[in-house]
Each structure stands twice: as C-alpha cells, then as structure tokens.
Amino acid sequence: MAFEPPDEEAPRGPLPVVRPADPSARRAELFPQASDAEWNDWRWPQRHAARDAASLSRLLPLTDDERAGLDETAKVFRVGVSPYYLTLIDPSHPYCPVRMQAIPRRAEAEVRPGELEDPLGEDPHRPVEAIVHKYPDRVLLLATDTCSVYCRHCTRRRITKGGASELTKTQLQLGLDYIASHPEVRDVLISGGDPLILSDERLEQVLRGLRAIPHVEIIRIGTRAPVTLPMRVTPALAQLLRRYAPLYVVTHFNHGKEVTPEARAACELLVDHGVPVENQAVLMRRLNSDARIIKELNHACLTMRVRPYYLHQMDVAEGCEHLRTPIEKGVEILRELRGFTSGLAVPHLAVDLPGGGGKVTLQPDYVVEKSASETVFRNYRGERYAYPEPTETDCTCPYEEVWQRRAHA
Numbered sequence: 001m002a003f004e005p006p007d008e009e010a011p012r013g014p015l016p017v018v019r020p021a022d023p024s025a026r027r028a029e030l031f032p033q034a035s036d037a038e039w040n041d042w043r044w045p046q047r048h049a050a051r052d053a054a055s056l057s058r059l060l061p062l063t064d065d066e067r068a069g070l071d072e073t074a075k076v077f078r079v080g081v082s083p084y085y086l087t088l089i090d091p092s093h094p095y096c097p098v099r100m101q102a103i104p105r106r107a108e109a110e111v112r113p114g115e116l117e118d119p120l121g122e123d124p125h126r127p128v129e130a131i132v133h134k135y136p137d138r139v140l141l142l143a144t145d146t147c148s149v150y151c152r153h154c155t156r157r158r159i160t161k162g163g164a165s166e167l168t169k170t171q172l173q174l175g176l177d178y179i180a181s182h183p184e185v186r187d188v189l190i191s192g193g194d195p196l197i198l199s200d201e202r203l204e205q206v207l208r209g210l211r212a213i214p215h216v217e218i219i220r221i222g223t224r225a226p227v228t229l230p231m232r233v234t235p236a237l238a239q240l241l242r243r244y245a246p247l248y249v250v251t252h253f254n255h256g257k258e259v260t261p262e263a264r265a266a267c268e269l270l271v272d273h274g275v276p277v278e279n280q281a282v283l284m285r286r287l288n289s290d291a292r293i294i295k296e297l298n299h300a301c302l303t304m305r306v307r308p309y310y311l312h313q314m315d316v317a318e319g320c321e322h323l324r325t326p327i328e329k330g331v332e333i334l335r336e337l338r339g340f341t342s343g344l345a346v347p348h349l350a351v352d353l354p355g356g357g358g359k360v361t362l363q364p365d366y367v368v369e370k371s372a373s374e375t376v377f378r379n380y381r382g383e384r385y386a387y388p389e390p391t392e393t394d395c396t397c398p399y400e401e402v403w404q405r406r407a408h409a
C-alpha cells in the first residue's frame with residue numbers, strides 16, 4: 001500500500017502501522033535476475049543502480065511529493081540508489097529513514113535564505129583541485145565525485161552532482177606534491193564522493209603516494225560503502241587498507257535500519273584486519289531526530305566495533321532545510337544519552353559553522369554554580385553535586401621542558 005506523506009502544515013495524525021520490509025524478500029522481488037555472484041560483486045550493484053525517476057518508479061511506489069522531488073531536483077543533484085540500499089527501503093512508508101536519504105522530495109528543490117552551495121566554505125581553501133586545506137595540520141583529498149547512493153542530505157553536492165569525476169593522474173600528483181611541500185600536514189582525509197568507489201588498484205595508487213610522504217602520519221577514508229554497498233568491502237580491500245596503517249575508515253550510518261547483517265560483516269571485516277572504523281551520523285528531522293533512535297544506532301555500531309564519533313548538526317546546504325533540526329534537538333538528544341548509556345555510545349555533537357568557520361561541539365550545560373572554592377553540577381538525573389576546587393592552581397608541567405628537548409636532540 002502506498003500513501004502520501006501528510007502535508008507538513010497539516011495536523012499530524014498517526015501514520016499507518018506497517019512492518020518493516022524484509023530486505024531479502026525485497027531483493028527476490030526487485031532483482032530476481034541477479035545471481036549471488038553478481039549481487040556480491042560490488043561492480044554489479046554499481047552498474048545496476050537506479051539513476052532516474054523512471055527506474056525508481058518501476059521498483060518502488062513513489063509518492064506525489066517524491067515524483068515532484070525527482071522532477072524538480074533533476075537539474076540540481078543527481079539521483080542514484082544501489083540495488084542493495086533499495087532493498088532496505090520500506091515501499092509503503094514515506095518516512096522510512098533509508099527512503100528519506102535516497103529519494104528527493106519537492107522541498108529539496110527549494111533554496112532557502114542563508115543556504116549555501118559550499119556550506120563549509122571549502123572552495124576558498126583549495127590551493128589545487130584535489131586539496132581542501134582549511135585546518136592547520138590536516139587536509140581533505142577529493143578523490144572522486146562518484147558515490148553508490150547520492151544522499152539527499154549531501155553537503156558536498158556541488159562536487160557529487162557530477163562533472164568533477166575521478167582525479168586525473170596530474171590532479172592527484174599536484175595534490176600529493178602540495179601535501180609533500182607542507183610538512184605541517186600530518187593527517188589526510190580521503191573523501192569526495194566516495195573513495196571506495198575507486199578500484200583497488202586506483203585506491204592503492206593514492207595510498208602509496210600518501211605513504212611516501214614522511215610527515216603524513218594518519219590517513220582517513222570517508223566512505224558510505226559499508227552502509228550503501230557493503231559488498232565493496234572484500235578481504236582484498238581490507239588487506240589493502242591494513243597495509244597503509246595507521247588508516248581509519250570513517251563511515252556514515254544514520255539509522256539502525258542500515259545496520260544489516262551485510263553492513264555488519266563489512267565493518268567487522270575491516271576491524272578484524274586491524275582497520276579501525278568510526279561512525280559520523282547526521283541528525284535529520286523526522287528521520288533520526290530522536291534520542292531512542294540515536295541510542296539504538298550507537299549501540300548497534302558498538303556491537304560491530306564501530307565507534308560513534310560525531311553526531312553532526314545538518315549543514316546549511318542548499319535544498320536541505322527540510323531535514324534540519326533546531327540546534328536544541330541535538331543537545332536534548334545528548335542529554336538523554338549521557339549517563340543513561342556508556343560514554344562510548346555518546347558521540348560529539350558537532351556544528352560545522354556555515355561559511356567555513358570550522359567545527360564546534362556542543363553539549364548540555366551541567367554547571368549550576370561556580371565559585372573559587374567549588375563548582376556545582378547537575379547530574380544526568382537532575383541531582384546537584386559539588387566538586388571542590390583544589391587550593392593549588394599552578395598547572396604548568398615541569399618535565400615538559402625536558403620532554404620537548406627530545407625533538408631537537
């Protein structure tokens with residue numbers, strides 16, 4: 001049964017009660033022609049992604065709002081949903097969190113005042129095509145403009161909308177040369193687009209180039225492949241990534257519905273090979289804007305040894321206002337996590353300031369009173385506790401002078 005989402009201005013009645021769709025039944029229904037070998041070879045799903053309104057409507061009953069969204073955003077941002085991610089979509093519920101991330105609605109075609117094409121202010125910090133150098137000790141290496149799913153909340157859509165494509169050999173070399181000539185860069189985040197859309201061979205060229213630069217200590221890869229194309233994470237890929245350690249995979253689960261057996265196997269394969277995996281979720285209105293959902297997601301991540309790292313306030317990107325939550329919602333969610341579950345399950349709540357101000361983090365204010373002799377806090381249960389201040393306040397570290405000398409020995 002398909003039905004229309006209620007008008008945002010209309011009174012919110014209860015939505016129909018439906019059971020979540022079973023992904024394996026959906027695969028048999030939607031892709032009966034795919035053999036297991038094809039399904040599990042990531043190139044097949046990549047070739048068979050639904051890339052327009054016509055193919056999506058053959059696979060899913062679309063709402064009027066989605067049909068209008070597909071039509072009105074066609075010139076602004078591309079559509080692409082991997083067959084695997086499609087099987088996670090609930091065909092009968094417009095607020096299915098996977099569906100909301102994959103299929104545009106009409107609101108996405110509207111650019112509201114204050115929304116920005118480059119919400120993180122990256123373009124003024126691109127000394128060469130492949131590099132964004134905004135922070136003192138780290139850079140972003142933009143490896144490709146391609147993804148397995150084009151997320152409706154993507155804030156780098158000016159790149160992922162297409163046209164930039166995979167880095168050419170020359171662009172990559174210019175990016176590597178830039179990093180090599182900046183000894184302050186100790187951390188490189190490879191992103192795009194989704195770098196795991198590159199072949200193993202191409203990815204290894206990038207990693208080899210980075211590892212040849214002595215001052216690059218840490219490599220990170222930002223990818224949604226474990227979420228949207230988990231078959232991409234093969235033993236060969238996990239071994240390849242391990243060879244370039246210390247290398248972290250930063251992935252992007254937003255809802256517990258995405259933590260499937262396949263996604264779990266992909267994350268566990270990476271971790272088993274010694275590749276740490278962290279999760280950055282984005283808080284989205286009516287999709288995961290609820291403490292219970294975020295807690296369940298973070299617990300699920302921890303059970304597959306993926307650390308919940310950031311919960312991002314949605315960036316002020318063009319066409320995304322309908323997904324933005326008030327700042328207070330994120331703080332309220334953290335308030336409902338801290339103390340009620342393990343600290344490992346409590347991510348940093350980050351706001352990436354519009355226009356390139358960089359990230360700031362927020363948390364609930366637990367301080368009630370402050371004086372020279374004590375600070376009084378309210379704990380997670382609302383009870384008051386005083387922390388006495390020490391009488392000695394000199395915090396300089398005398399051994400530091402000795403320890404610092406080792407660098408110049």
Ligand code: SF4
Binds near residue numbers: 149153154155193194
């Ligand atoms: S996978 Fe990442 S880069 Fe690609 S569309 Fe989604 S959020 Fe954007």
